[in-house]
Amino acid sequence: MSVEPTKMPVPSAEQFSKHLALLCRLVSRSGWSDLGASHMSVRVGSNNGFLINPRGHFLGDINPDMLLHSGLDSPGCRNKSDFEASVGVETHSEIYASRLDVHCIIHTHTTASIAVATQREGLRMYSIHAAMFYQRLGFYRAKIGENEAKAWTQALKTYNAMLLCHHGMLVCGRNAPEAFVRLHLLQKACEEQLACQNSGAEYFTLDSDLCTAISEQTERRLSDHANTVWGGLISSLGVTFK
């Protein structure tokens, strides 16, 4: 289940902040921002430092210079209290520290992901998008009194996606394009499951062998696919950061 090292070029420090700002805007345009409560980050450099979106700002308004940096002396960090107050900092820190293959994290509260995450059987194999996550999907259900950051990290295991019961989903990637495409795919899988269940009709479930094949193929091809569509996604936003 472990992720192979990326073959994609490593962005410069300036590109990291642009990628994250664009990622925020893409999530917003998709309707997944939850009034700015969603949070996303990108790892910067070779240590566990990262950029994350600031609390209290709509994702559609995020610019690179608004992002918060985990290193207090780094560009983009406005002050310590800003960073500590940013939603999700502890969780992102914990995941980056334990998962060196992860370079981007997105957490959202979409209606479809909450609706599926809260079902007892979770994500069912009703669509090819669901099969892309076959045996590659973590699950977390909150327990009172536990350290949430550590619990999320343990529930994620070595996967790059996780459903959070009553709460939403979290995806990871080796870069922003990969994480966004994974978010898109999991969101589609959840919407498709709800569509099947709401149709009132009987439906088939994909065979496990086919699910395995689809899941393995997705892992092999996702990075290239994400790299290919990222340029078009950015162009469609119609924004250029200097």
Ligand SMILES: [Zn+2]
């Ligand atoms: Zn949340």
